[in-house]
Amino acid sequence: MALGLTFDLQTRGTTESNVKPATLAGLTSKEILPMDRLRQRADFLAVANGARVATAAFVVQRRHRDDDGPIRVGFTVTKKNGTAPERNRIRRRLRELMRRLPAISLQPHNDYVLIGRRAALTYGFSDMLADLRQALHRLDRQTSKSRAAPRKE
Numbered sequence: 001m002a003l004g005l006t007f008d009l010q011t012r013g014t015t016e017s018n019v020k021p022a023t024l025a026g027l028t029s030k031e032i033l034p035m036d037r038l039r040q041r042a043d044f045l046a047v048a049n050g051a052r053v054a055t056a057a058f059v060v061q062r063r064h065r066d067d068d069g070p071i072r073v074g075f076t077v078t079k080k081n082g083t084a085p086e087r088n089r090i091r092r093r094l095r096e097l098m099r100r101l102p103a104i105s106l107q108p109h110n111d112y113v114l115i116g117r118r119a120a121l122t123y124g125f126s127d128m129l130a131d132l133r134q135a136l137h138r139l140d141r142q143t144s145k146s147r148a149a150p151r152k153e
Contacts, residue, residue, distance in 0.1 A: 035098075038074030038111060047074065047113045051142045053135040057120035057128050058094060060135045061113040064143070071106050073098055077116035090116035093125065097132050105136050 038044060050063030075094045077087040094114045106112065120128065 035106075036070050036072045038072050038113065043072070043111060044074055044076065044113060047111045050111075051139050051146075053138045053142075055128075055131040055135055057117055057123040057131060059115040059117070060132065060139060061115070062107075062139050062143075063111045064107075065109050065111060068109065071108060072111045074111070074113040075116070076113065081116060081118045082121070086118075086121060087116070090118075090120045093120055093128065096125075097128055100129060101132060101136075105133060107140070 038047070047061045047063040050061055052059055052061045075091050077090045077094075079087070081087055081090060094116050098112075098114070
């Protein structure tokens with residue numbers, strides 16, 4: 001099986017560090033949605049005003065954007081969740097959840113933020129993945145209800 005390597009413009013060649021993880025997992029480009037990371041505080045604050053669903057290990061927030069950009073995902077873990085290595089482990093687990101999530105589960109033109117909780121350290125990974133799928137489904141239901149219901153003024 002040949003690996004699909006990406007071309008790095010800075011080094012003008014391929015390196016192991018720029019091989020896409022999804023390519024190594026054997027996924028095709030049709031199964032992978034283009035996804036960017038949220039990095040600026042203003043983006044995180046904008047998503048905080050959107051819909052949210054809480055689970056035992058994390059909180060999922062979503063905000064619809066009006067542009068044609070890709071799905072963007074942000075991860076955050078507050079200092080009250082433990083020491084730096086513990087927070088980093090929580091963040092790594094959340095990133096891996098998003099990598100393993102089927103592409104169809106996320107809505108295009110949306111920003112997502114996963115806020116890690118301390119329970120994410122001990123919670124089973126398969127349980128977390130099931131919770132994430134359920135949380136995204138609940139977010140979809142919240143959005144469809146808010147569009148269907150007229151606003152009270």
